[in-house]
Amino acid sequence: MTINALIVDDEPLARQRIRQMIADEPGFNVAGEAGNGLEALTQIESLHPDLVFLDIQMPELDGFGVIEAIGVERMPPTLFVTAYDAHALRAFEFHAMDYLLKPFDRERFSQALKWVREHPQALCRDQGGFKSLMETMDTVRSRTDRFLVKSGERWVVLQTKHIRWIVAEENYVRIQLDGTSHLIRQTMSGILARLDPLCFKRIHRSSIVNLDFVQELHPWTGGDLVVVMQDGTRLTLSRTYRHQFTELK
Secondary structure (H helix, E strand, O other): OOEEEEEEOOOHHHHHHHHHHHHOOOOEEEEEEEOOHHHHHHHHHHHOOOEEEEEOOOOOOOHHHHHHHHOOOOOOOEEEEEOOOHHHHHHHHHOOOOEEEOOOOHHHHHHHHHHHHHOHHHHOOOOHHHHHHHHHHOOOOOOOOEEEEEEOOEEEEEEHHHOOEEEEEOOEEEEEOOOOEEEEOOOHHHHHOOOOOOOEEEEEOOEEEEHHHEEEEEEOOOOOEEEEEOOOOEEEEOHHHOHHHHOOO
């Protein structure tokens, strides 16, 4: 069995080095390369690689952004290439996901590929540990001022300052902007962790609002309130989350 790999790294020399190391490893083939997150999305969808060497820290769209855009269930098995510090790496170790810590030598690289050879189940679609890793890393990643979402056959960059509210829809969240909305596969807690807490508040287990677009609060039943947005949309503020608005007084 030949394992076709995709190399994703924004540094050309890093991609070249991985390619050269793969050439010395029997049973592996380089199917393609990507120099940034957007290219990675295109390559993953067109090449369907068996394995992805994924750099985490890349401009515009990082490695975790690539996974979120593709979807955990559809993301090919991945070997992370990272320069994260030891604190963040504990998340990888806890979930038994292998990774290559920059700078790595040939021996460490061979060890990682040996792990892939000896664990063929890693090349299946069971991504339970992968999903747990993503949820854990939501607490490690820095906040973002943009999200990447797919609209038809193209990718759209959304600036968070234009987001009005976010609501949960089963295993997805719907991001509402002015006149448009986008559905992405993400958890409410995961997306909230990446938003500015001074601007975005969770008002219900299934909704988040941007305070810049809140117009009024109205009393309702059972201690809940109704949040009226600037465009007239009405959302429920559960009493569980009322304290966040009390703090704004």
